[in-house]
Amino acid sequence: MLAASGRHGARVRTEVEISGALDKGDRDPLDVEPLPVRNRLPDAFLALGFRFRSADLEAGHTRGTAQSLPSYQEIEFAAAPQYAHACSSVEVTFLAGPHQVEVVLETDRRGGLFGHGGDVVRTHVLVHAAADRDLTALVDGWIRQAL
Numbered sequence: 001m002l003a004a005s006g007r008h009g010a011r012v013r014t015e016v017e018i019s020g021a022l023d024k025g026d027r028d029p030l031d032v033e034p035l036p037v038r039n040r041l042p043d044a045f046l047a048l049g050f051r052f053r054s055a056d057l058e059a060g061h062t063r064g065t066a067q068s069l070p071s072y073q074e075i076e077f078a079a080a081p082q083y084a085h086a087c088s089s090v091e092v093t094f095l096a097g098p099h100q101v102e103v104v105l106e107t108d109r110r111g112g113l114f115g116h117g118g119d120v121v122r123t124h125v126l127v128h129a130a131a132d133r134d135l136t137a138l139v140d141g142w143i144r145q146a147l
Helices: 036-047 128-132 136-146
Strands: 002-005 009-015 025-031 051-059 071-078 087-096 100-109 118-127
Touching: 036 051, 036 087, 036 100, 036 128, 036 136, 087 136, 100 136, 118 128, 118 136
Parallel strands: none
Antiparallel strands: 002 009, 009 025, 051 071, 071 087, 087 100, 100 118
């Protein structure tokens, strides 16, 4: 049984059946943390000047990915000043696998006099070891490619 306990943790109730035991259960702390690469990517967006707008948990499947769960988290950032002429926002979805993370970027491109607006969706793959480095230049390249 999993029970919420405070802001950042939960407790797991464990039970063991031992003949003659007075107390068969216990509550043990359980902390759930995102993968390091999942922490580094939002930091890269913020370093580029994007502003956090919202985070949602969406039911469904992200097309073209190896998603295994029935839902995914989507984080939306307002465009950084250097990209504001070309897009209004970027939505980011992280889909973790055993060896890598699929990063789905949905860029809301602005339409211009001759250009077409609309969403551009690109999927990028990072191995978990990528968390050992600064990802700001990589994210900048992804955004520029989408625009």
